[in-house]
Amino acid sequence: MTYGSSWAAATIPVWVALSDTGRAHNDAAQALRAEVEQALPGRIEWRVAHWSQFAGAAVEPQWIVAVGTAAQRGMQNLFARDTTPPPLLSILVPRLAFERMADPARLRAGSLSAVYLDQPPWRQLELIRLALPNVRKVGMLVGAESKGHLPALEKAAKERGFELAVTAVEADGLFEALQSVLPNADVLLALPDPAVFNSQTAANILTAAYRRQVPLLGFSPAYVKAGALLALYSTPTQVGVRGGESLRQALTGKALPAPQWPREFTVAVNQDVARSLGFALDEALIGQQLRQKERP
Amino acid sequence: MLSRRLFAVLSAPTLALLSNCAGAQEVSEKDYFDELPVVLSVSRLAQPLRDVPGAVTVIDRDTIRRSGARDLTDLLRFVPGFVIGHINGANPIANYHGDFDALNRRLQVFVDGRSIYSTLLAGNVSHPMMGMVLDDIERIEVLRGSNSAAYGANAFSGVVNVVTRAATDVPRFSTSLALGEKGIADRSVRAAWGDERLAVRLTAARSGDSGFDNVIDDKRVDQFHLRADLQPSAADDVMLTAGSVRHQWGATDMLRSENWRNVFVQGQWRHNVNADNDIRFNGSFDEEKFVDQIYYFTLLGVPRPYRADGTGRRLSLEAEHTTRILPGLRLVWGGQWRHQEIRSPDLFKEQSALTAELRRVFGNVEWQLGEKWIVNAGAMWEDHSIVGAHTAPRLSLNYHVLPGHTLRFGSTQAYRLPALFELRGNWQTPSLPGSLVLASGGIKPERLVANEVGYVGEFRQFGLTVDLRGFEESGSSIARYFGGYPNDVVNKDRYRKRGWETQLRWKPRPETQLLFNHTVLNIRAWATGDTHISDELSAPSHTSGLVWFESLPAGFEFGLSYLTYGAMTWGGKNDVLDTQPRVDLRLARRFNIGGTRAEVAVVTHSATGSYQEGDPGRYFPRRTFATLRLDF
Numbered sequence: 001m002t003y004g005s006s007w008a009a010a011t012i013p014v015w016v017a018l019s020d021t022g023r024a025h026n027d028a029a030q031a032l033r034a035e036v037e038q039a040l041p042g043r044i045e046w047r048v049a050h051w052s053q054f055a056g057a058a059v060e061p062q063w064i065v066a067v068g069t070a071a072q073r074g075m076q077n078l079f080a081r082d083t084t085p086p087p088l089l090s091i092l093v094p095r096l097a098f099e100r101m102a103d104p105a106r107l108r109a110g111s112l113s114a115v116y117l118d119q120p121p122w123r124q125l126e127l128i129r130l131a132l133p134n135v136r137k138v139g140m141l142v143g144a145e146s147k148g149h150l151p152a153l154e155k156a157a158k159e160r161g162f163e164l165a166v167t168a169v170e171a172d173g174l175f176e177a178l179q180s181v182l183p184n185a186d187v188l189l190a191l192p193d194p195a196v197f198n199s200q201t202a203a204n205i206l207t208a209a210y211r212r213q214v215p216l217l218g219f220s221p222a223y224v225k226a227g228a229l230l231a232l233y234s235t236p237t238q239v240g241v242r243g244g245e246s247l248r249q250a251l252t253g254k255a256l257p258a259p260q261w262p263r264e265f266t267v268a269v270n271q272d273v274a275r276s277l278g279f280a281l282d283e284a285l286i287g288q289q290l291r292q293k294e295r296p
Numbered sequence: 297m298l299s300r301r302l303f304a305v306l307s308a309p310t311l312a313l314l315s316n317c318a319g320a321q322e323v324s325e326k327d328y329f330d331e332l333p334v335v336l337s338v339s340r341l342a343q344p345l346r347d348v349p350g351a352v353t354v355i356d357r358d359t360i361r362r363s364g365a366r367d368l369t370d371l372l373r374f375v376p377g378f379v380i381g382h383i384n385g386a387n388p389i390a391n392y393h394g395d396f397d398a399l400n401r402r403l404q405v406f407v408d409g410r411s412i413y414s415t416l417l418a419g420n421v422s423h424p425m426m427g428m429v430l431d432d433i434e435r436i437e438v439l440r441g442s443n444s445a446a447y448g449a450n451a452f453s454g455v456v457n458v459v460t461r462a463a464t465d466v467p468r469f470s471t472s473l474a475l476g477e478k479g480i481a482d483r484s485v486r487a488a489w490g491d492e493r494l495a496v497r498l499t500a501a502r503s504g505d506s507g508f509d510n511v512i513d514d515k516r517v518d519q520f521h522l523r524a525d526l527q528p529s530a531a532d533d534v535m536l537t538a539g540s541v542r543h544q545w546g547a548t549d550m551l552r553s554e555n556w557r558n559v560f561v562q563g564q565w566r567h568n569v570n571a572d573n574d575i576r577f578n579g580s581f582d583e584e585k586f587v588d589q590i591y592y593f594t595l596l597g598v599p600r601p602y603r604a605d606g607t608g609r610r611l612s613l614e615a616e617h618t619t620r621i622l623p624g625l626r627l628v629w630g631g632q633w634r635h636q637e638i639r640s641p642d643l644f645k646e647q648s649a650l651t652a653e654l655r656r657v658f659g660n661v662e663w664q665l666g667e668k669w670i671v672n673a674g675a676m677w678e679d680h681s682i683v684g685a686h687t688a689p690r691l692s693l694n695y696h697v698l699p700g701h702t703l704r705f706g707s708t709q710a711y712r713l714p715a716l717f718e719l720r721g722n723w724q725t726p727s728l729p730g731s732l733v734l735a736s737g738g739i740k741p742e743r744l745v746a747n748e749v750g751y752v753g754e755f756r757q758f759g760l761t762v763d764l765r766g767f768e769e770s771g772s773s774i775a776r777y778f779g780g781y782p783n784d785v786v787n788k789d790r791y792r793k794r795g796w797e798t799q800l801r802w803k804p805r806p807e808t809q810l811l812f813n814h815t816v817l818n819i820r821a822w823a824t825g826d827t828h829i830s831d832e833l834s835a836p837s838h839t840s841g842l843v844w845f846e847s848l849p850a851g852f853e854f855g856l857s858y859l860t861y862g863a864m865t866w867g868g869k870n871d872v873l874d875t876q877p878r879v880d881l882r883l884a885r886r887f888n889i890g891g892t893r894a895e896v897a898v899v900t901h902s903a904t905g906s907y908q909e910g911d912p913g914r915y916f917p918r919r920t921f922a923t924l925r926l927d928f
Binding site: 019024093094117134136143146174175176193194195197198202203210211220222225227270277 | 347467
């Protein structure tokens with residue numbers, strides 16, 4: 001056994017499977033690697049590629065990081081017949097997508113975990129309280145998919161004295177849903193659901209809400225650019241860093257932490273919309289106050 | 297092991313394909329990273345009240361619904377500075393700070409960006425103001441004070457901007473009915489359909505009543521409105537409106553009956569070029585027909601009909617560009633061309649059509665200087681084919697003293713271009729030889745210089761908004777029918793109106809809304825010929841109003857409004873009106889029958905009894921009516 005090979009044996013093979021080779025997924029992967037490398041420099045043998053390129057790989061990974069929904073599904077399928085598949089950390093996945101795919105047994109066993117892309121309900125509501133102190137009624141348009149967020153949101157709303165006005169969007173019934181939710185809402189909380197919020201419907205929802213002077217809280221920077229008053233989101237880098245922390249923990253012998261929300265987040269305000277609706281909002285200050293609230 | 301990998305390789309694309317199809321409605325990170333078109337671009341965002349270069353009263357849909365009002369004029373009672381009068385029960389008129397005769401041609405009224413006024417009847421806006429169904433209105437923005445720099449010559453005393461509800465914002469089917477005393481019978485049906493790309497609403501309505509007591513003024517308004525909203529792409533939206541309005545009054549078995557009909561079409565296209573540039577094109581065509589039929593008696597006592605009929609047409613085309621030059625500097629500029637045509641041998645003694653053309657170029661900048669100052673500066677250049685060219689400038693400074701507290705200083709000069717009747721009118725009646733009105737055509741545009749200071753206070757923690765406006769409005773070259781017989785239109789009158797007005801909007805708790813208005817107005821007038829009492833009292837020296845809306849348990853709603861006026865005259869006559877406080881009451885209940893939303897209400901206008909509002913003998917009667925509205 002040569003020195004070189006013994007060194008090689010000490011490296012840990014980790015696969016980073018990307019759902020997409022675009023900027024967002026790459027940013028998340030890079031942030032995750034940087035975070036791990038900082039603690040364990042040179043110890044990892046990274047293999048970063050689109051998830052479909054791992055089939056037929058010669059070396060079995062010790063750890064798998066899936067960046068995005070398709071990568072998680074692909075990696076799970078790849079090892080579906082293994083009795084002891086390598087532990088999998090899924091990052092940049094919406095909670096509902098992760099939970100749909102996750103095998104509860106593996107979750108319990110601690111060989112599967114995630115860092116979600118979405119924001120925890122309490123953070124969304126605390127942001128509303130900070131930025132829009134007069135808001136009592138939080139309106140939501142939900143579809144079959146985003147209904148899954150309701151139990152947690154309802155609980156968080158109750159604890160904070162908010163009232164939820166939820167309207168389900170039936171097929172082809174966006175306008176009826178808007179007519180029913182907007183008169184009962186002080187703010188509209190957008191929840192990702194391709195059947196409700198997509199590039200086609202965003203224009204209708206934003207204009208209808210604006211006509212009614214109901215501000216919209218979006219879940220991505222694109223919403224703020226398009227005309228939402230504010231958005232709360234975590235950037236791929238922020239999610240990647242959190243993912244790196246989880247993986248580092250696991251690599252240093254501790255158990256893989258349970259699925260978690262991204263710790264770092266960004267608050268963005270569309271100043272033109274804020275001015276038109278009569279709000280004076282400082283995105284940096286609100287973000288800072290929100291972070292302070294979460295600190296124990 | 298190998299077989300697994302092989303299987304995975306083969307199945308991977310298939311699975312991806314499947315997940316794309318089945319998963320089209322399933323959330324993935326893609327939802328977070330998708331780009332969206334800019335929807336609320338620079339020109340689609342309205343200026344907030346504190347940055348607007350003038351005093352604005354907004355009447356929202358909830359207020360409209362709970363007011364118990366039956367037409368637009370009724371609603372303007374709740375706007376500080378507005379004075380309501382009646383030629384008769386069928387012809388209500390709303391003026392800002394009073395006017396010196398019984399026409400309303402100094403107010404600019406827009407419906408979805410289309411200027412509404414009668415080309416034929418000297419620019420009067422009263423008939424077109426009948427031509428809207430209140431339940432179709434989303435919001436009314438009333439700009440109190442002159443703003444010709446932004447809206448042109450008609451915006452001499454103020455601007456009423458009516459925004460109707462988009463086809464996508466109304467229920468699929470609605471119907472309403474009102475029945476009550478004094479012949480009140482109003483009904484309307486509305487249907488809406490469509491999707492994200494094209495949505496249409498259609499409204500048909502008929503309203504009517506028997507007007508005032510002891511006056512022959514039965515009224516009926518029939519109207520039909522269509523609005524289509526198209527969204528061909530994320531960057532474009534198109535609005536099409538069309539409609540017809542027929543306002544008729546007098547009774548068929550009486551000696552005089554009048555009716556005014558209007559059909560219109562309008563198209564507007566807005567295109568979002570990029571985040572900082574928007575363009576808008578607007579075109580509209582209006583046609584009106586007026587029939588005034590009177591029976592007169594010949595020397596032998598034989599009744600003979602006399603008609604004063606006419607048609608008016610106008611075509612208006614407008615283009616507007618909104619751009620953000622710097623982060624805090626917005627510019628709106630554009631141009632308009634308008635063609636007006638009148639044919640009325642009865643009112644003009646002229647068989648052929650009379651035409652006038654108007655060309656306009658306008659520009660307005662809004663400049664934010666730091667956190668505290670907003671400068672609004674603008675001007676409009678107008679060239680009228682008969683009267684010539686004029687420029688109306690405006691400058692306004694808004695100073696944000698503290699968050700929620702804004703002071704405003706503004707100065708503007710406005711012109712009102714004479715209507716064709718004031719330039720070329722020649723009105724004869726068969727019972728008299730010669731002309732009743734014979735316009736020599738020599739008049740200049742009316743001119744107004746207005747200075748104002750304003751304050752807007754937003755006390756969010758108390759749910760209170762305060763608006764205060766102090767003003768001095770100096771009018772010169774004001775037109776008047778003068779000479780007795782025949783009357784010429786001369787414009788040598790001057791006036792100076794000084795005063796202040798305030799509006800408080802208070803929502804102490806979600807169930808309670810209070811609105812308080814108070815206006816103090818002093819008019820000095822220098823009129824052609826004798827000084828007229830009517831001029832100096834053309835608006836009351838003080839007006840106060842209180843509106844109280846309360847939401848009660850079990851879907852009940854209560855509304856009360858109280859208005860009181862100081863002494864005033866009306867319609868250029870020297871009689872001081874017998875005004876009394878006016879009290880309106882409304883009790884309603886909203887409930888659901890299955891999926892249908894219903895509202896029943898009982899409304900009483902002028903609950904404490906009749907009072908004079910308009911010409912001698914024109915008493916607004918107490919009237920109670922019930923309404924039913926169903927939204928399916």
